[in-house]
Amino acid sequence: MTDLLISVAFAVASAGAYALGAVVQERLAVRLGAQTPWRAIVRALLRARRWWLSVALNAAGALLHVAALAYGPLSVVQPLGVLTLVLALPIGAAFTARRVAARQWVGAAATVLGLLLLLTLTVPGSGDGMTAADGTVLIVASAVVLTAMIAGTAALRRPVPRSLLYATGAGVAFAVASALTHAVTREYAEHSAAALIGPTVPAVAAMAIAGVLLSQLAYRGGGLGAPLATVTLANPVASAVIGVALFGERFADGPLAMVLLVCACGTAGVGILLLAPPAAVTDTADPTTDPVDAVPDRPRPLALCRR
Known part of the structure; x- marks a missing residue:
């Protein structure tokens, strides 16, 4: 029981770190504006201290997630990840001195319900590891998919x-990074440092970076709720597809399971739609009124990009 409580504590802390990181990213997106070219955004973010704060928060969330899995089962840890969306809404509202609208709470609840139902329909596989050929196929296929999404x-x-398409790409990138990390971890346990040699480790870093950058771009014009809900949904969905293709996982069989699967996807989709309109409105707010902008260490490159 003690290990389970430690696992839950780590999982909740992970969700909190991810939520705070998402809020920081969304506030930076508001300051940059929706019309700034993405190349200029990348250059500005690399010079902004708050961007690196969001990167650190996302890294902390990932490490806490790994720690949670060390003490508890995936069946407990994975569903708690949806708390990211629930925590991000009040945190974001506190940053902007606004109340969370009832429509947003309903949208968040629908997204969380749909995602939890989707997770319950996934049947674990045999646990066989990913072969080198499988890893290569996954890296190439994900690179093609992400390139097509960006285009x-x-x-x-x-x-x-x-913004929702960017968010979907971010969720896919995070899922691929997680799958490759899982493969490297298994290889390291069997072959020690030899597992770190090869294309998998650089691919993990590339996918993690792509996920963070795509999620940053997703917050332009989409507010906080809808992009974050899309990333939160796309990540486990992409992970499930990877699990079915490479790890022997599958969705529950039978007519009832298929009906529940459709209901899960539909409920989550409705939740994202409910989150999108009010979130999009916040992007039109004057960035100079944002409490985040009032801090003394505001990165100057961000202000220059708004010209």
Whole structure:
């Protein structure tokens, strides 16, 4: 019981770190504006201390998640990850001195319910490891998918659909990074330092960086709730697809399971739609009124990018 409580504590702390990191990223996106070219955004973020704070918070969330898995089962730790969305809404509201609208709470609840139902329908596999060929296929396939998603954002004129596509890409990148990390961990346990030689470790770093950057771009024009809900949903969905393809996992069989699967996806989708309109409105606010902007150590490159 003690190990389980420690695991839950680590998982909740992980969700809190991810939530705070998401809020910092969204506030930076508001200050940059929705029309700033993404290349200029990347250059500005690399010079901004608050961007590195968000990176540190995301890294802390990942480490706490790993610690939670060391003390408790995945079946307990994974569902607690949805607390990220629940915690981010009041934290974001506190940063902007606004109340969380009832519509946003309903959207968050629907997204969490759909995601939890989806997680219960995933049947664990045999636990076989990923082969080198499987890893190569996963790296190449994910790179192609992410490139297609980034290219697809150029064809979207409305900010909210564009932000949701970026958020989906971020969720996919995080899921691939997690799967590759799992493979490296297994290899390291069997072959020690030899597991660190090869393309897998650089691919993990590349996917993690891509996930953070894509999630940052997702907060432009989409507010906080809808992009974060999309990342939170896309990550386990992509992980489930990877698990089915490479780790022998599967979704529950039978007509009832299929109905529940459709209901889970539909409920989560409705939740994201409920989150999107009010979140998009906050992006039109004057960035100079943002409490985050009032701090003395505001990074100057961000202000320059708004010209």
